[in-house]
Amino acid sequence: MTVETEQIVRSAEERSSDTEHDEGPSLIELDHIHKTYVMGDVNVHALRGVSLKVSPGEFVAIMGASGSGKSTMMNLIGCLDRPSKGRYVLDGVDVSSLSKDARADIRNRKVGFVFQGFNLLSRTSALENVELPMLYANVSSEDRHRIAREALHAVGLAGREANHPNQLSGGQQQRVAIARSLVNNPVLILADEPTGNLDSRTAVEVMDIFQRLNQESGITIVLVTHEHDIAEYAKRVVIFKDGKISKDYPVSVRRNAAEELKNLPVLVDDEDDEE
Ligand SMILES: Nc1ncnc2c1ncn2[C@@H]1O[C@H](COP(=O)(O)OP(=O)(O)OP(=O)(O)O)[C@@H](O)[C@H]1O
Numbered sequence: 001m002t003v004e005t006e007q008i009v010r011s012a013e014e015r016s017s018d019t020e021h022d023e024g025p026s027l028i029e030l031d032h033i034h035k036t037y038v039m040g041d042v043n044v045h046a047l048r049g050v051s052l053k054v055s056p057g058e059f060v061a062i063m064g065a066s067g068s069g070k071s072t073m074m075n076l077i078g079c080l081d082r083p084s085k086g087r088y089v090l091d092g093v094d095v096s097s098l099s100k101d102a103r104a105d106i107r108n109r110k111v112g113f114v115f116q117g118f119n120l121l122s123r124t125s126a127l128e129n130v131e132l133p134m135l136y137a138n139v140s141s142e143d144r145h146r147i148a149r150e151a152l153h154a155v156g157l158a159g160r161e162a163n164h165p166n167q168l169s170g171g172q173q174q175r176v177a178i179a180r181s182l183v184n185n186p187v188l189i190l191a192d193e194p195t196g197n198l199d200s201r202t203a204v205e206v207m208d209i210f211q212r213l214n215q216e217s218g219i220t221i222v223l224v225t226h227e228h229d230i231a232e233y234a235k236r237v238v239i240f241k242d243g244k245i246s247k248d249y250p251v252s253v254r255r256n257a258a259e260e261l262k263n264l265p266v267l268v269d270d271e272d273d274e275e
């Protein structure tokens, strides 16, 4: 797929200002979204009329019981799937009616993904894992190396470029995945239970990176979590129940991961190297 370099290098702020809306710019606008999975003769009605607006610069935690539709909604927001009914506008573009290729193009330019299981290629170095999304965006190999190194540096992994995932701790692997999500300069990061497989200190370190990306780079973050204390690092909480939004409220006392890390005992991050 062809993406012009000019589009890649435009900053998150510039691109999010493309949005045209009467009532302030929404980055994400879901309007009465339904999603029904058809499995043989059984229909699973995973989303039952979800409407949600997220403005640029927000940090939203999505919570709710297993099966309530959180990942289904993340897949739609990330243009990995399309709604059965309803309208979805991402950064001013109505993506609900776009073709698969057009959705992939928007996804590659605007969205970074971070998953619970890291989803790294195991036989490939950290640097190459981070370079991967740029292969699809026609970035020169020189630029790929440079941008990937910068992204690894930004998440605190300078010097780990050559390590394979099994030579990194869980937290380091998740940081590689975050670096990978950053290289196409996304306006939006979608993270589905990114701390689900991490111990508590490492989870705070990962939340520190998300808070910095949100505060310092203005990247909008939508993050699914089962843990209330993780949700408190966000600015807003949206709760799903049975395929619908049941609650939507601002976080009143927000946690600050950077501050907390100063007071947490430092574990030796490199312990895993000896394994
Ligand atoms: N690809 C699929 N095909 C069929 N049914 C699906 C598919 N993906 C999800 N579902 C169903 O849709 C409903 C919502 O699933 P979803 O994965 O969105 O839940 P979730 O809130 O992310 O749950 P969890 O917290 O366990 O990750 C569930 O009943 C699930 O079984």
Ligand SMILES: [Mg+2]
Pocket (backbone or CB within 6 Å): 070, 071, 072, 192
């Ligand atoms: Mg899920």
